[in-house]
Amino acid sequence: MGQFILRRFGIMLLTALCLTFIVFFLTNLPPNLEKLAKTQGNMRMTDEQVENWLANRGYLQPMPVKYGQWLGILPGWVIEGTDGKLRGKCLRRDTPPEAAPRFCGVLQGDWGWSTRFRDEVATIVFKRLSLTGWLMLAVMCVMVPGALILGVLAGMKEGSRLDRTVSTLSIATTATPEYVSGVIFIAVFASSAVGLKWFKGTATSAMDDITFANFTLPVVTIALYGMGYIARMTRASMAEVMTTQYIRTARLKGVSFPAIVMRHALRNALIAPFTVIMLQFPWLLNGVVIVETLFNYKGFGWTLVQAASNNDIELLLGLSVVAVFVVLVTQLISDIGYVLLNPRIRIS
Amino acid sequence: MESLTWTGAAGPFLNPLLAVSAAVTVIAFLAEAVLGVLDKDRRVILDREGAALLSGGARGLASLALLGGAAGCLAAVAGYLIAGLVLEGPDKGIIGWLALRFLPVWVALGVLYSVSFTFRRRLGLYGKLFDSPIGMIGFGIVMFWLFTAVFADMIATHDPLAQVSGMKNKLPGTPVRGAGPGDFAWYLLGGDNLARDVFSRMVMGAREVLKIAPAATAFAFMVGVTLGLPAAYFGGRLDTTLSFLSNLVLAFPVILLFYLLVTPEIRAAGAEVPLWGGRVWTTSIPNVLAAVLFAFPIVFFVTLWNSRFRVRPGLRNVLVGLTVVLGLWMYSGLAFNADPAGVFGMDPNLLNVFVSVVFVNSPTVFRIVRGIALDIKTRDYIAAAQTRGERPWYIMLWEILPNARGPLIVDFCLRIGYTTILLGTLGFFGLGVSPESPDWGSTINDGRKLLSIYPHPALPPALALMSLVLGLNLLADGLREESLRD
Numbered sequence: 001m002g003q004f005i006l007r008r009f010g011i012m013l014l015t016a017l018c019l020t021f022i023v024f025f026l027t028n029l030p031p032n033l034e035k036l037a038k039t040q041g042n043m044r045m046t047d048e049q050v051e052n053w054l055a056n057r058g059y060l061q062p063m064p065v066k067y068g069q070w071l072g073i074l075p076g077w078v079i080e081g082t083d084g085k086l087r088g089k090c091l092r093r094d095t096p097p098e099a100a101p102r103f104c105g106v107l108q109g110d111w112g113w114s115t116r117f118r119d120e121v122a123t124i125v126f127k128r129l130s131l132t133g134w135l136m137l138a139v140m141c142v143m144v145p146g147a148l149i150l151g152v153l154a155g156m157k158e159g160s161r162l163d164r165t166v167s168t169l170s171i172a173t174t175a176t177p178e179y180v181s182g183v184i185f186i187a188v189f190a191s192s193a194v195g196l197k198w199f200k201g202t203a204t205s206a207m208d209d210i211t212f213a214n215f216t217l218p219v220v221t222i223a224l225y226g227m228g229y230i231a232r233m234t235r236a237s238m239a240e241v242m243t244t245q246y247i248r249t250a251r252l253k254g255v256s257f258p259a260i261v262m263r264h265a266l267r268n269a270l271i272a273p274f275t276v277i278m279l280q281f282p283w284l285l286n287g288v289v290i291v292e293t294l295f296n297y298k299g300f301g302w303t304l305v306q307a308a309s310n311n312d313i314e315l316l317l318g319l320s321v322v323a324v325f326v327v328l329v330t331q332l333i334s335d336i337g338y339v340l341l342n343p344r345i346r347i348s
Numbered sequence: 349m350e351s352l353t354w355t356g357a358a359g360p361f362l363n364p365l366l367a368v369s370a371a372v373t374v375i376a377f378l379a380e381a382v383l384g385v386l387d388k389d390r391r392v393i394l395d396r397e398g399a400a401l402l403s404g405g406a407r408g409l410a411s412l413a414l415l416g417g418a419a420g421c422l423a424a425v426a427g428y429l430i431a432g433l434v435l436e437g438p439d440k441g442i443i444g445w446l447a448l449r450f451l452p453v454w455v456a457l458g459v460l461y462s463v464s465f466t467f468r469r470r471l472g473l474y475g476k477l478f479d480s481p482i483g484m485i486g487f488g489i490v491m492f493w494l495f496t497a498v499f500a501d502m503i504a505t506h507d508p509l510a511q512v513s514g515m516k517n518k519l520p521g522t523p524v525r526g527a528g529p530g531d532f533a534w535y536l537l538g539g540d541n542l543a544r545d546v547f548s549r550m551v552m553g554a555r556e557v558l559k560i561a562p563a564a565t566a567f568a569f570m571v572g573v574t575l576g577l578p579a580a581y582f583g584g585r586l587d588t589t590l591s592f593l594s595n596l597v598l599a600f601p602v603i604l605l606f607y608l609l610v611t612p613e614i615r616a617a618g619a620e621v622p623l624w625g626g627r628v629w630t631t632s633i634p635n636v637l638a639a640v641l642f643a644f645p646i647v648f649f650v651t652l653w654n655s656r657f658r659v660r661p662g663l664r665n666v667l668v669g670l671t672v673v674l675g676l677w678m679y680s681g682l683a684f685n686a687d688p689a690g691v692f693g694m695d696p697n698l699l700n701v702f703v704s705v706v707f708v709n710s711p712t713v714f715r716i717v718r719g720i721a722l723d724i725k726t727r728d729y730i731a732a733a734q735t736r737g738e739r740p741w742y743i744m745l746w747e748i749l750p751n752a753r754g755p756l757i758v759d760f761c762l763r764i765g766y767t768t769i770l771l772g773t774l775g776f777f778g779l780g781v782s783p784e785s786p787d788w789g790s791t792i793n794d795g796r797k798l799l800s801i802y803p804h805p806a807l808p809p810a811l812a813l814m815s816l817v818l819g820l821n822l823l824a825d826g827l828r829e830e831s832l833r834d
Contacts, residue, residue, distance in 0.1 A: 187803030
């Protein structure tokens with residue numbers, strides 16, 4: 001088991017390295033750098049000015065060198081610019097140049113500087129991630145119990161009308177992407193045209209103060225998309241358990257139907273949905289980006305969109321490391337959890 | 349000219365019917381569900397001749413009410429449609445006019461269903477679809493949008509790009525200002541924030557979406573199958589490398605990947621390579637990806653023919669030659685935009701979107717194909733084929749692949765739906781498509797800015813996208829059910 005986890009961590013590290021290098025490569029392509037220079041400096045810069053701007057800020061070094069500096073295995077650049085100002089990757093406004101460290105990369109715990117938000121990447125990522133954390137927590141609290149209850153209700157009597165309705169509804173929710181359900185929810189529950197106005201159509205105020213009115217729609221929008229899938233998995237697992245011999249024995253012994261479901265079937269039926277729930281996290285990440293953009297909730301997803309559309313290189317790298325980490329760790333947990341829950345499977 | 353109402357002249361009769369039936373349906377359904385959970389099963393009673401019968405009871409009554417309510421709802425909807433075809437002018441109402449505009453689709457659907465249903469026993473898996481109600485409904489929705497895309501010119505009431513002054517954000521059913529005698533007199537589903545007709549844009553959007561989604565899915569399948577089969581069959585280092593690469597793509601947040609691949613800047617990055625006829629090809633990332641991904645179908649078909657007809661060189665040479673000539677001709681047009689005859693070609697914007705969608709989809713297909721092939725590889729008939737000395741590629745393409753077709757067809761339907769969602773996501777973030785384009789994702793994105801005041805421009809494309817994906821999912825479900833049956 002220990003060796004298995006160690007190997008998985010090795011693969012995880014390799015994946016993160018490859019992925020950040022791809023992001024690094026794509027964001028450092030010349031046209032993207034030119035866009036960055038123009039949005040940061042001045043829209044009407046000449047080609048020569050762009051060149052100078054980029055050279056002064058160390059963007060025109062060879063790609064592997066820059067990547068090494070970001071990782072912290074090569075010393076950070078210090079360039080005296082054409083305008084006479086001394087700039088360096090490791091120089092910050094508050095420390096004098098002599099006191100600055102030579103290496104300042106991820107290995108030294110320095111995630112770099114965001115050009116879009118003009119702040120430390122680590123600070124931004126931490127702040128935004130905690131905002132998204134609240135959203136995810138609320139989504140999990142709604143989605144998991146809801147999906148499990150629906151799945152169990154549908155699966156305990158396969159083929160009944162309740163089963164068919166729940167199955168069709170769960171297909172319908174998986175067919176409704178977040179940007180569709182979000183738009184429908186806002187139109188119905190928050191617009192002046194329909195007039196219900198139960199909730200707010202934006203979640204900006206939820207960043208300071210979460211209330212029922214401003215947080216319900218984003219949470220329900222994300223939860224609904226994942227719910228159908230988990231409910232279908234739970235239903236399949238429950239239906240399978242209900243056909244086993246020991247359930248029939250209990251039934252023939254005269255145990256009442258609710259007691260069979262609650263005491264005998266439920267626990268065995270919940271093994272399979274566990275892995276599915278863990279694997280939903282990467283999907284949620286995707287949904288979070290859409291929903292945060294739609295409801296203007298400035299969390300992780302919103303920041304990702306901002307960083308990507310402004311070619312904010314170091315912030316994008318930080319965000320993709322977090323994203324990869326979430327995807328791979330949930331995969332690991334689901335694998336380990338599956339083995340722990342199901343004694344028939346062994347990792348060799 | 350006065351505005352249209354939703355239900356027109358038939359409304360006063362049909363609206364109460366619909367309301368009552370809907371209420372009965374909902375209440376009866378809830379009652380039945382609750383009684384079902386409480387397990388108040390019907391008791392068996394014996395009638396006078398001693399035959400066993402089921403007692404009616406409260407649950408039977410609820411079932412009956414449910415059927416009645418549903419029938420009432422259906423009758424009301426049918427009434428709206430028929431009233432739309434029969435009544436005149438403004439009396440039709442919005443629903444009636446919509447029913448009339450979609451007339452070519454209704455006719456095509458009717459013909460398709462009657463022909464397919466009559467010959468369903470001779471049509472293999474497609475015919476079996478008509479045994480499953482879920483599959484039939486799903487197929488119906490998918491074909492509805494397919495026919496809408498085909499007949500879009502006949503259905504649309506206005507030019508999807510034309511802006512009519514004074515029609516900005518107007519409500520559904522508003523008469524068009526200054527409409528001539530030849531023009532359609534109303535904006536059936538209202539105007540958007542640039543005073544264009546929402547209905548026509550939705551109809552034209554179906555064409556945009558159905559032009560890309562199935563083709564992109566097919567390409568992703570070619571890539572996934574061509575790489576997944578050898579990965580599973582040969583295993584070893586090939587399998588490790590390919591699996592690692594596919595996991596790498598899958599670990600990317602999809603939206604970040606789109607932002608990186610579909611920005612207009614990335615198309616300009618790269619060296620310029622002169623081609624024949626004075627054309628120039630840029631080695632930008634999307635172009636290189638296109639050159640790689642579009643080569644897979646040619647490789648696939650050449651291997652397919654070669655592995656099967658290796659022992660009949662005459663036939664093999666004809667088939668391989670045809671594939672190579674046709675394939676390279678299309679390849680030169682699609683991947684390099686340098687078709688000597690000028691038949692095939694792709695707008696660079698479209699190519700960019702297409703390639704990114706194929707790129708995002710193929711690792712998942714690869715994983716599915718690999719999983720199925722790993723399972724089939726252990727069967728006896730594969731061992732038999734190996735014993736009689738068949739080549740590896742023959743076994744992969746003519747033994748494993750045909751036996752994996754059931755799950756692959758089901759996944760193909762699901763994946764078209766997923767690709768539609770991805771395309772919508774691209775439009776939603778305003779990536780890759782021109783701002784004028786009527787595709788559903790960008791229309792939703794346009795409409796969401798004023799959503800809390802004017803929801804009507806964003807809702808029709810949202811519902812259209814949802815119903816198409818729902819139809820594909822139901823179709824996949826029906827196919828899965830029917831393919832499991834044999």
